[in-house]
Amino acid sequence: MREEPLSPVNSDSFSPATSRQSSSTIRKSPSALIGLQCHLCKTQFPAEASYVCGQCLGPLEPVYDYRAIRVTREEIEKRPKNLWRYLELLPIMDEPLTGLHSGFTPLVRCDRLAKRLGLSELYIKDDTVNHPTLSYKDRVVSVAATRAVELGFKVLACASTGNLANSVAAHAARLGLEACVFIPDNLEPGKVLGSAIYRPTILAIAGNYDDVNRLCTQVADRHGWGFVNINLRSYYAEGAKTLGFEIAEQLGWRYPRHIVSPVAGGTLLPRIHRGLRELREVGLVEGELPRIHAAQAAGCAPVVRALEAGLDHPEPVRPNTIAKSIAIGNPADGYQVIESVRTTGGTGAAVTDTQIIDAIQLLAETEGIFAEPAGGTTLAATIELVHRGVIQSGESVVVCVTGNGYKTMDVLDGRLAPPVRLGRGFKDFEAWWESTNGAGARSSSSTQPVA
Amino acid sequence: MREEPLSPVNSDSFSPATSRQSSSTIRKSPSALIGLQCHLCKTQFPAEASYVCGQCLGPLEPVYDYRAIRVTREEIEKRPKNLWRYLELLPIMDEPLTGLHSGFTPLVRCDRLAKRLGLSELYIKDDTVNHPTLSYKDRVVSVAATRAVELGFKVLACASTGNLANSVAAHAARLGLEACVFIPDNLEPGKVLGSAIYRPTILAIAGNYDDVNRLCTQVADRHGWGFVNINLRSYYAEGAKTLGFEIAEQLGWRYPRHIVSPVAGGTLLPRIHRGLRELREVGLVEGELPRIHAAQAAGCAPVVRALEAGLDHPEPVRPNTIAKSIAIGNPADGYQVIESVRTTGGTGAAVTDTQIIDAIQLLAETEGIFAEPAGGTTLAATIELVHRGVIQSGESVVVCVTGNGYKTMDVLDGRLAPPVRLGRGFKDFEAWWESTNGAGARSSSSTQPVA
Numbered sequence: 001m002r003e004e005p006l007s008p009v010n011s012d013s014f015s016p017a018t019s020r021q022s023s024s025t026i027r028k029s030p031s032a033l034i035g036l037q038c039h040l041c042k043t044q045f046p047a048e049a050s051y052v053c054g055q056c057l058g059p060l061e062p063v064y065d066y067r068a069i070r071v072t073r074e075e076i077e078k079r080p081k082n083l084w085r086y087l088e089l090l091p092i093m094d095e096p097l098t099g100l101h102s103g104f105t106p107l108v109r110c111d112r113l114a115k116r117l118g119l120s121e122l123y124i125k126d127d128t129v130n131h132p133t134l135s136y137k138d139r140v141v142s143v144a145a146t147r148a149v150e151l152g153f154k155v156l157a158c159a160s161t162g163n164l165a166n167s168v169a170a171h172a173a174r175l176g177l178e179a180c181v182f183i184p185d186n187l188e189p190g191k192v193l194g195s196a197i198y199r200p201t202i203l204a205i206a207g208n209y210d211d212v213n214r215l216c217t218q219v220a221d222r223h224g225w226g227f228v229n230i231n232l233r234s235y236y237a238e239g240a241k242t243l244g245f246e247i248a249e250q251l252g253w254r255y256p257r258h259i260v261s262p263v264a265g266g267t268l269l270p271r272i273h274r275g276l277r278e279l280r281e282v283g284l285v286e287g288e289l290p291r292i293h294a295a296q297a298a299g300c301a302p303v304v305r306a307l308e309a310g311l312d313h314p315e316p317v318r319p320n321t322i323a324k325s326i327a328i329g330n331p332a333d334g335y336q337v338i339e340s341v342r343t344t345g346g347t348g349a350a351v352t353d354t355q356i357i358d359a360i361q362l363l364a365e366t367e368g369i370f371a372e373p374a375g376g377t378t379l380a381a382t383i384e385l386v387h388r389g390v391i392q393s394g395e396s397v398v399v400c401v402t403g404n405g406y407k408t409m410d411v412l413d414g415r416l417a418p419p420v421r422l423g424r425g426f427k428d429f430e431a432w433w434e435s436t437n438g439a440g441a442r443s444s445s446s447t448q449p450v451a
Numbered sequence: 452m453r454e455e456p457l458s459p460v461n462s463d464s465f466s467p468a469t470s471r472q473s474s475s476t477i478r479k480s481p482s483a484l485i486g487l488q489c490h491l492c493k494t495q496f497p498a499e500a501s502y503v504c505g506q507c508l509g510p511l512e513p514v515y516d517y518r519a520i521r522v523t524r525e526e527i528e529k530r531p532k533n534l535w536r537y538l539e540l541l542p543i544m545d546e547p548l549t550g551l552h553s554g555f556t557p558l559v560r561c562d563r564l565a566k567r568l569g570l571s572e573l574y575i576k577d578d579t580v581n582h583p584t585l586s587y588k589d590r591v592v593s594v595a596a597t598r599a600v601e602l603g604f605k606v607l608a609c610a611s612t613g614n615l616a617n618s619v620a621a622h623a624a625r626l627g628l629e630a631c632v633f634i635p636d637n638l639e640p641g642k643v644l645g646s647a648i649y650r651p652t653i654l655a656i657a658g659n660y661d662d663v664n665r666l667c668t669q670v671a672d673r674h675g676w677g678f679v680n681i682n683l684r685s686y687y688a689e690g691a692k693t694l695g696f697e698i699a700e701q702l703g704w705r706y707p708r709h710i711v712s713p714v715a716g717g718t719l720l721p722r723i724h725r726g727l728r729e730l731r732e733v734g735l736v737e738g739e740l741p742r743i744h745a746a747q748a749a750g751c752a753p754v755v756r757a758l759e760a761g762l763d764h765p766e767p768v769r770p771n772t773i774a775k776s777i778a779i780g781n782p783a784d785g786y787q788v789i790e791s792v793r794t795t796g797g798t799g800a801a802v803t804d805t806q807i808i809d810a811i812q813l814l815a816e817t818e819g820i821f822a823e824p825a826g827g828t829t830l831a832a833t834i835e836l837v838h839r840g841v842i843q844s845g846e847s848v849v850v851c852v853t854g855n856g857y858k859t860m861d862v863l864d865g866r867l868a869p870p871v872r873l874g875r876g877f878k879d880f881e882a883w884w885e886s887t888n889g890a891g892a893r894s895s896s897s898t899q900p901v902a
Contacts, residue, residue: 197867215875
């Protein structure tokens with residue numbers, strides 16, 4: 001698959017109101033944003049709240065004047081440790097307003113896990129501790145919320161079943177924006193509460209996620225609210241690039257050989273790809289792009305199935321998996337995911353719910369990191385790719401873990417060994433200890449390599 | 452209350468095996484640790500797994516050769532963003548082994564919350580996103596676990612009811628150490644699971660927390676396991692200093708006027724005090740120490756009651772509060788807490804469970820940060836201190852929030868407004884919208900100042 005150029009052919013055709021050239025003297029932000037462009041037919045638009053091309057209905061994405069970007073590695077390294085350190089390549093016009101502590105999450109070198117997988121250089125990109133709502137959504141919402149304020153929206157909204165709603169509600173609270181979260185009415189009470197604490201308006205819709213999404217599109221059109229994943233989607237999606245930027249910077253301004261990303265609506269994977277290409281375009285990183293692989297649950301794997309069948313567009317499926325946060329049967333950006341995977345020489349892997357649970361446990365017991373099922377999916381897919389020989393032992397691998405397991409503990413109910421019950425006397429302890437032949441506090445975990 | 456000197460009178464009396472002077476040529480770590488010393492009678496001991504003075508039964512604490520420390524602000528600022536950036540003042544002899552992504556959590560400036568409280572400069576020190584287990588315990592466990600390996604322990608253990616067990620299990624997993632977690636047998640299944648995922652041995656003891664703690668003391672003596680909060684307590688507690696170091700550094704190497712800290716077993720508050728004094732001792736920060744205030748739940752406030760009654764030692768109480776993570780009726784370091792509060796001109800505040808819930812909600816709806824009940828306690832105590840005039844409007848305040856609300860969602864069940872339920876048609880939405888007179892997505896939160 002041919003790589004499209006990153007730079008626009010003609011930056012003069014964008015609206016002057018959002019052009020860097022015409023307003024650089026008054027703006028505080030160094031963003032090189034010049035407008036939006038259709039991903040398919042390349043028609044250009046000003047940087048407004050547009051998300052669909054008027055010509056061909058393709059998705060719009062921001063365009064930057066890469067030639068104007070002069071930032072160095074050293075300048076970036078001196079900036080605050082948040083997602084805005086790559087401001088030149090983010091689609092806002094003024095100062096960041098939220099996300100001042102979001103992003104720049106740990107890239108954790110995992111030697112014990114690597115050994116179990118038969119690898120030598122393995123990292124977890126760990127968004128389980130993203131500020132403030134413990135998932136990668138704090139990146140995309142920070143960007144969408146800041147742009148929403150710039151564009152004059154008074155209400156920040158989304159259609160969601162979990163992490164996104166948490167993040168929208170939290171960032172809106174911090175900004176003092178009204179928030180309205182649309183959810184299917186059969187959500188677990190715990191997930192509702194994880195948004196309700198920030199006191200948004202929560203509308204529970206009698207229908208499934210697709211129904212909710214359809215309603216939100218109508219509300220966005222009629223009421224002019226800023227839906228982060230609908231009319232603000234072009235900006236929102238750019239927040240996901242920061243995960244790619246950080247991987248390269250945290251590796252010492254180099255690319256790994258492989259990146260494994262979860263796929264839900266398809267926002268993240270293509271933007272990791274785009275972010276990595278942009279770093280090369282502006283001269284910050286050299287070398288060959290990594291192979292980017294798509295991880296999905298077998299119970300909801302439209303992109304992996306499309307990759308296997310040689311299709312350009314995924315066929316919608318009906319989700320049936322414990323990995324709720326990535327259970328999107330009809331991914332909005334599925335086409336772009338497939339394009340990025342093929343362009344980089346990546347592949348896809350779909351894994352069962354049992355493999356997902358096993359991977360959550362493996363990551364916890366080897367590295368002390370507790371992932372939600374989406375993270376278990378990504379690690380399980382990585383193991384699958386090692387088994388298949390796609391990832392080989394001497395190659396560097398980054399596994400993206402995008403949400404925290406403490407938010408989804410229900411999936412583990414009844415699946416972990418129960419505690420040992422003892423009386424409170426020292427003799428009770430000693431009796432147990434002797435019954436184990438002095439091996440009582442030895443972990444019951446397997447010491448066999450899994451790969 | 453008189454301030455004791457920080458530097459030991461005679462550093463030559465410490466064991467040469469742990470003395471910096473005698474081994475500085477071979478050690479990789481720049482720690483200035485020279486031994487342990489009784490907090491009460493000042494008797495000196497080598498840096499072993501000792502925690503009680505053989506002379507007077509007082510608690511032992513590490514002693515450093517402050518004169519040997521030459522580190523500058525600039526050198527510290529260049530180091531990795533984790534709790535080990537203050538290595539000179541931490542009690543390990545070699546390289547850090549865990550916690551390489553723990554600590555250096557956000558200090559969040561909270562202008563919206565400040566306005567609601569009638570303050571001008573308010574910060575949340577936000578350990579809700581500490582890596583990897585979302586509480587301040589990742590600091591103390593990182594230090595205790597590293598020292599446990601140095602001292603040759605094969606099993607890492609603790610007595611705990613929640614956050615500490617999570618953190619011990621996670622850090623032990625990462626180190627490949629055996630872990631054994633002792634808990635009361637009536638713990639909520641969710642809390643057990645939050646440790647079990649890392650696959651430690653979990654011993655559920657038929658008794659309350661005091662029974663568990665007593666048993667652990669016997670096991671530590673008999674089996675030589677490393678209990679982070681018993682025989683490794685001297686080292687463990689030093690990890691809490693890093694929270695104080697970070698506050699000063701993140702404020703631009705200055706002290707705030709007030710710090711409000713939760714009090715449970717009493718580890719944290721005196722070590723924040725100690726850390727701040729040490730920064731002055733080694734020349735990194737100048738000025739007057741902040742007033743440090745103790746926050747407790749009214750249902751378990753032995754330290755606040757002792758402060759009110761003018762006692763030096765808290766009288767044990769039987770806890771009855773939703774703030775389980777700070778529900779320790781007989782705090783091990785209660786004496787030191789009272790000493791630090793009095794020395795700095797601080798005070799105490801005890802708050803009801805209703806105030807705690809209200810404060811959790813206030814923090815979430817103004818700043819998008821979701822605290823566990825201990826964090827709600829600290830913020831509610833801060834509000835109380837503002838009401839009392841102890842904290843005044845022009846003074847800078849740092850509020851320590853030490854654990855994440857996503858781990859304790861059960862306390863909010865039934866206390867938040869339920870979602871609005873709607874049909875899936877656009878007309879259903881419009882009918883609701885009209886019923887609210889176009890104010891549908893307006894937050895229901897109060898806009899009244901709380902102070």
